[in-house]
Amino acid sequence: MIEVKDLYFKYSEKDVFSIDHISFKIDKGEIxxxxxxxxxxxxxxxxxxxxxxxxxxxxxxxxxxxIEEQKGDFYNKIGVSFEFPNLYGKLTGYENLKYFAGLFSVPTVDPNFLLNxxxxxxxxxxRTEFYSKGMKQRAVFARSLINNPEILFLDEPVSGLDPTTAKNIKQVIQKEKEKGTxxxxxxxxxxxxxxLCDKVAFINDGxxxxxxxxxNLKLQYGNKSVEVEYKMNGHTQKELLFLEKKDDKSKLQNIIANHPIITMHSKEATLEEIFIKVTGRGLI
Amino acid sequence: MKKLWTLLKIDYTMALRSKFILITLILAILLAVLVNFVLPEKLNTEMNTYILDRTSNTRIATFLNAAGDEGSAIKIEVTKSEEELTSKLTKSNGAGVIFEDDKVIIVKQGYEDEATLNLMTATINLLTKKLSGVYTPTSFKYTVLEPQSTEKLPFNKFMIPPLIVLDVFLLGFMFIAAMIFQDKKEGIIKAYRISPINIFGYITSKVVINSSLSIALALIIVAATVGFHINYLHYFVIVTLSALLISSLGMLLSQFFNSLSEFMYVLIAFSLIIALPAISYFQPSFSVPFFKYIPSYPIMFEIKNIISSVQSKEIWSLSLLLAVELAGVLVLVYFTSKRALFGRRQLS
Incomplete structure (x- = not known):
């Protein structure tokens, strides 16, 4: 569906590459x-x-x-949700979606349905000028679906949203995938x-x-670990132990045998931990 | 067409909610009130001349009292003493002339222009010639070069063309700039760029909506002050083309700036340039050839002709000129917008 080959970009001649020769492929209906x-x-x-x-x-x-050869019709097929909401502040949420729908040459979705x-x-x-940042972000997300897009570009779609709203948005994204978007x-x-994702690419420094x-990333880079909380000399201690390490394994056996256990959880490595492992830096 | 209609609806709603329409209506009322009730129909430019005759035989006073001031360009009143002359001068707009046997003393306010003083001197010379019997014309007659324009507009109506050019059209210029800045501030252009609209629709919608406000304002002002006896077809054509031209210029210039404060210098410079032909309008003798190339020059004079109900031969040639200028500006707006507003960022 989308194939990117050896893509590079720099914002000015003197800059280093913001995008440094990257390639990836996205199949139809994939997130x-x-x-x-x-x-x-x-x-x-x-x-x-x-x-x-x-x-x-x-x-x-x-x-x-x-992409260079794509004509205006290309924009009838895509939907874009920006990280920074861009709406007409003096128009209502409904008007923003209704008027935006009028710009497409393909059947559009009822704005009320999307806002709901x-x-x-x-x-x-x-009026959207009175919306909170999260509400604006949801309105922009809803707008990206107005033309029933075949391809959806979502830039940080749940960033800054409360957990309930974020869950709701994730469900909508999942439904879009089920539709074949x-x-x-x-x-x-x-x-x-x-x-959400079927496939992920880690990007760092372009x-x-x-x-x-x-x-697969977890299988490749993740280590199974156990987080254990126990009492020692009247104090609560906490340890993260990796079962693949011989020392950690015997340490865990020792704790279980000699100390009262408060809590013990087995842990699978998160993508964030894998990201830190492969890039050497955090995600913020 | 559906997309253009949608863009027109968006821009109309934005104009309404940004109070552009309200501002236009308030301005229309203010300007109509200004023309109808504040500006006088006639400016009092009459100059009184107070005479004091100190000659030994007071021939001048006797002559003037007998002749009166009929036909004179200057209203003449003979005073009896210097105190009376001074008192009248301080109370009115005028000059004093004291005749003595060997000289004439002119007492002026200090702000008279040279033409007025020359007129006074000529009148005194004529008076002395009459008294000495050298030259005795029996009547005065005035002729003008263009008899068509002899029907002078009342002063308040005379002010309408510059008001329309300087307020009405500039309003469209400012409104369109404000709309562009609003779109930039809210990131709307980015949203448009990932939709299937074309630049032409974006430009047309903005120019049409903002010009419509200028056109409506210009029509309301003239209808409320001049009435309905003028040729509204001619007026509508000139006003529409002018409003479209000036709004398009507003779009052309504003797209390179991000806010009204950044744009302020351009706005001031543009206003000054547009206002320059007003100097020639108020002072026809001050005619700088360059002024004639500023679009507001022919527009102002043509609107004056229309509201004076003077049949102008230049109405259609001016319309054609404005249409050509408009087409040129729109082509420029198209290409600059393509780059400045809708262009894909490249290397900076």
Whole structure:
């Protein structure tokens, strides 16, 4: 569906590459997670893929056709949710979606249905200048679905949302996938990626460090661990022990045999831990 | 067409909610009140001349009292003493002339222009010639070069063309700039760029909505002050083309800036340039050839002709000129918008 080959980009001649010769492929109906810390180049890649930034080198192909050759109809097929909400503040949530729908040449979705989907039904007739940041973000997300897109670009879709709302949005994304929509999702939230993505690519300093399914990445890089809380000399102690390490294994046996256990949890490595392991840096 | 209609609806709603329509209506009422009730129909430019005759035989006073001031360009009143002359001068806009046997003393306010003083001197010379019997014309007649324009507009109506050019059209110029800055501030252009709209629709919608406000304002002002006896077809054509041209110029210039404060210098410079032809309008003798190339120059004079109900031969040639200028500006707006607003960022 989408094939990116040897893509690179720099914002000025003197700069280092913001996107440094990256390649990846997204199949139809797949959620592809582009994961990395702030400033890693995620949004830049999304802007090149949507034509907002001019491609400087490499190639971006949509069903074999270059982004440079795409005509206006291309925008009838895609939906984009920006990280920073961009709505007409003086228009209501409903008007923002209704008017945006009028710009497409394809059948569109009822704005009320979408606003209901993202929990904005009750504030549909309120001007968006009075929306909170999270409400604006949900409105922009709803707007990205107005034209029933074949490809959905989501830039940090749940960033800054409360857990209930974030869960709701994740369900909507999952439903879009079930409909066959191809989704390119950028985030620095590994839990979101883990929950939603079929495939993830770790990006750091403009380079793709690794790319695979979350399950394979865990198998490849993750170590099984146990977090144990126990009493020693009247004090509570806490240890994270990796079962694949011989020392940790015997230490765990020793704790169980000689100390009262308060809690003990087996742990699977998270994508975030794997990211730290492969890049040497955190996600924030 | 559906997309253009949607963009027009968006821009109309934005104009309404940003109070542009309200501002336009308030301005229309204010300008109509200004023309109808504040500005006088006639400016009092009459100059009184107070005469004091100190000559030995007071021939001048006797002559002037007998002749009166009929036909004179200056209203003349003979005073009896210097105190009376001084008192009248301090109370009114005028000058004093004291005739003595060997000289004439002119007492002026200090702000008279040279033309007025020359007129006074000529009148005194004529008076002395009459008294000495050298030259005795029996009547005065005034002729003008363009008899068509002899029907002078009342002062308040005379002010309408510059008000329309300087307030009404500039309003469209400012409103369109404000809309562009709003779109930039809210990131709307980015949203448009990932939708299938074309630049032409974006430009057309903004220019049409903001020009409509200027056109409506110009029509309301003239209808409320001049009435309905003028040629509204001519007026509508000139006003529409002018409003479209100036709004398009607003779009052309504003797209390179991000806020009204950044744009302020351009706005001031543009206003000054547009206002320059007003100097020639109020002082026809001050005609700088360069002024004629500023679009507001022919627009102002043509609106004056229309509201004076003067049949102008230039209405259609001016319309054609404005249409050509508009087309040129729109082509420029298209290409600059393509780069400045809708262009994909490249290397900076």
């Amino acid at each position: 592809f997670g582009f994961l990395g810390p702030n400033g890693a180049g995620k949004t830049t890649v999304q802007e090149i893929l949507t034509g907002l930034l001019k491609q400087q080198g490499g190639s971006v192909l949509y069903q074999g056709k270059s 989907l993202v929990g904005l039904k009750d504030t549909a007739n309120k 191809t989704i390119f999702l950028t985030t620095h939230n590994m839990f979101v990626a883990e929950e 380079k793709i460090i690794t790319e695979d399914t979350p399950k």
